[in-house]
Amino acid sequence: MSQDSDNPQAFIADLVARSRAAQKQIEHYSQEQVDALIRAMVWSVARPGVAEEIAQFAIDETQLGNYDGKFLKIQRKTRATLLDIIDDKSVGVIEEYPERNIRVLAKPLGVIGALAPSTNPEATPVIKGIHAVKGRNSIIVAPHPRAKLTNKKICDLMRAAIKKMGAPEDLVIGIETPSLESTNELMRQCDLVLATGGGAMVNAAYSSGTPALGVGVGNAVITVDETADLDAAAEKIRISKTLDLAASCSSDNSVVLLDGIYDTMLDKLRAEGGYVCNADEKTALRNTLWDDELHINTAMVAQPPEKIAQMAGLTIPEGVQFFIVLEDGYGPKHPFSGEKLSVIMALYRARDIDHAIELTRHIQAYQGQGHSCGIYSNNDHNIMKVAENTYTSRVMVNQPQSASNSGN
Secondary structure, eight states: OOOOOSSHHHHHHHHHHHHHHHHHHHTTOOHHHHHHHHHHHHHHHHSTTHHHHHHHHHHHHHOOSOHHHHHHIIIIIHHHHHHHHTTSOOSEEEEEEGGGTEEEEEOOOOEEEEEEOTTSTTTHHHHHHHHHHHTTOEEEEEEOGGGHHHHHHHHHHHHHHHHHTTSOGGGEEEOSSOOHHHHHHHHHHSSEEEEESOHHHHHHHHTSSSOEEEEOOOOEEEEEOTTSOHHHHHHHHHHHHHGGGGTSTTSEEEEEEEGGGHHHHHHHHHHTTEEEOOHHHHHHHHHHHBOTTOOBOGGGTTOOHHHHHHHHTOOOOTTOOEEEEEOOOOSTTSGGGSOOOSSEEEEEEESSHHHHHHHHHHHHHHTTTTSEEEEEOSOHHHHHHHHHHSOOSEEEESSOHHHHOSOO
């Protein structure tokens, strides 16, 4: 696909026209036809050999994250999301209420405009793509410029798979020459915006005049109580914190330990590769990760701990997987309470589960409210308390947050 974005309005209008024409060709597809398409889309990128190639390609282009994390996201998260939605009915009557003489029908929206971040270029286009096509919609993906080649590679694979199935390849279109102007124009001309990225991007989506669903800052907070399997919790926190070098918005940004297990759990986190920073090291990280206006230093995002230490002027032992910064506050005066997009984790001590919930709410009132949190516990009362009293859309229980917080 050759693209020319010198005139963003005309450029996007042409893409939308192509996308809309493709969508019209499948708007009467059966459930079986739709499901066959999305299976083919996922297989095109997640099949052996291709997933590995995409993972390395994304690393080479973006210089964000690591190979293992990229591979797991493209090979497992896409397939897991497919399994979540494959049996859902999205064609025809999807609900019936005979006693009220009501039937609910699923109908396509049209052209979906999808915004994809540079931190997750390997999975976001696929997951948004299969959700769009599942509803008999088409999709145009606007990538971050830093990931435009990865986006093209993935979209081309899905297009080829769609064409092989006898459907129009323009059901998926990737913008090859992304710009702020073309992204804004896409949001104005499409029928629904799916925005994943920073707060400014999400706000722009909601201000575009087009219906939008947005996900911005994550800043997940994880609580560990006295009933948890502490060895498993420590291992899963390490897995989540280090997956793709914390490029995911679902990475553990803050961990809250209840007082009774604080010291024991901290030792277990150390054993998993956590490095506890002293006051001077905390200050050095603070001054390197944020500027005076609390903008994140993008050179620190999704980088290995050795590089972060070098940039901050720290000396760390071999085997460090992530940094632990002891914290007791929240808000702008305590920036470690916010999203860090790096293998740096804030650690809090809570008196009890109510105090842990209070901390979670304060931390996410600063950044991440409405996103997600998690708890390691075998106490149903505590689990339900967190679910009912945090301002989050999803609470993960006894699971590595960033590795499992997607799909249904």
